[in-house]
Amino acid sequence: MVVSPPAQTTDVHSRPYERIAVVGAGAWGTALASIAATAGRQVRIFGRDVETVNAINQTHENTTYLPGIALPETLVATAHLSEALSGVDAVLLVVPSGAVRRVAADLRAFLPAGTPVAVCTKGIEPQTGMLMSQVAAQELGDIPVGTISGPTFARETALGHLTAATVAFDFSHSDRLAPNQSPAARLAVSMSTASFKTYISDDLVGVEIGGAIKNVIAIGCGMMTGAGFAENTRAALITRGMDEMKALAEALGGRRETVTGLAGAGDLTLTCSSQTSRNMSLGVQLGRGTPRAACFDGRPVVVEGEANAASIVDLARRVGVSMPICETVHAILHNGAELHSTFGDLWTRPIEAEPRALDISLRNPA
Structure with a gap:
């Protein structure tokens, strides 16, 4: 009888994105920002509501959308989109589906060239039938656009309950040659914590x-x-x-x-x-x-x-x-x-x- 050897763990490294902007300070945006900050990233979260921004900066709590949950003290909130996007390595776009096109268009003026954007919003645009990543890509031009999706209630995620999600981007030819350095892999590594487990997919659709x-x-x-x-x-x-x-x-x-x-x-x-x-x-x-x-x-x-x-x-x-x-x-x-x-x-x-x-x-x- 031939006994198969135990599966080997490949020690493959991927460079995380160190500076992450989260656009949208609702419950899910705040939860993702908290996860990224907990993972050791430098995180700025953009919100239009000044009271919410002030609460995050001063009391480390989003009293409107995630009341009672302590946020990392390193998380910085701003009401200025240009400030949120200045010098970032990756962006999480977390706004209602009806606002994705408008906000993506706003991002373009401040987004550093080649910066990947994960649209963490679920839906299909009326009239066009486009997925949210397709809507954003149409406004943003030639940059990698993907998503983070999975069975994730915002409050449970922010509280540190064990949670898993998929990071998906279409893979280019170069991504297939070096998949561990693809935007999906790098963002998955960037968002991984002891409680937030990420998986990688090349099937964005x-x-x-x-x-x-x-x-x-x-x-x-x-x-x-x-x-x-x-x-x-x-x-x-x-x-x-x-x-x-x-x-x-x-x-x-x-x-x-x-x-x-x-x-x-x-x-x-x-x-x-x-x-x-x-x-x-x-x-x-x-x-x-x-x-x-x-x-x-x-x-x-x-x-x-x-x-x-x-x-x-x-x-x-x-x-x-x-x-x-x-x-x-x-x-x-x-x-x-x-x-x-x-x-x-x-x-x-x-x-x-x-x-x-x-x-x-x-x-x-x-």
Whole structure:
């Protein structure tokens, strides 16, 4: 019997980015800035709200978005974009999806040449159907643009709970020759701490598609939970929702296997399992019959999956991908469809095979 030798650990080093700017001082931006500072990086975080900036600098706390969590004293906040970007090695762009294009355009005037930008925002732009990295790249020009994505609630991340995420960039020819010095690898090393574990991907499309679609599926899971359906229903929506992710990712040039990773299955499972997610929470409230205007006690809470339901469905229709769960959520959110009957229609669709290679579609007697 031949015994295989134990796997060898390759001691490969990668140079971290020492000076990192985080653009966006919301909960996730602040959490990422805290992680980078904890990892030993020099971090400046940009925020438009002067009170938030002052609180971070003076009390080392983002009292608006992450109250009660102590931030590293080395973290510096500024309300001036030029100051945040001066001399930086890498940028994390962490703003709502609707603001990515505008803020990316603002960055261009101050961004040092060749500086990589990770767009840590999940979504698809309406009208254009572009992923967030594509939106930023269109405004920023010829620089590396990627993302950081995964099952990451901001508060848990900032508190130091064990968390894992994927750093994804498209790989150039030179990146493939020296992958340990690619922007994805260098940023992964830059953000790694004892509690924040990073993984590297060259499938930017697959990673971003997972992050965008999971919010829509989470709203659907919340709707079913709020309406009184049980765990069987949620498990079915998560599993079949992941299949919709795979189909759209593949149609856009991504890899199906990427969707089974942290940014797909991992993020989907987290977001569909906890009302800490605004998407899940919105769905639960709607499922209980709460009017949209009264959700979140009437506060104007931004729920990314709400807008993305429309942009994802529009994109899927354009590329010819069937996404019945996303279509169902979209119909309820934006077309006034009745929740119970619309989900009932989903359950009486034709009987199909799970492996795509088995081409079967049967009339559903239900």
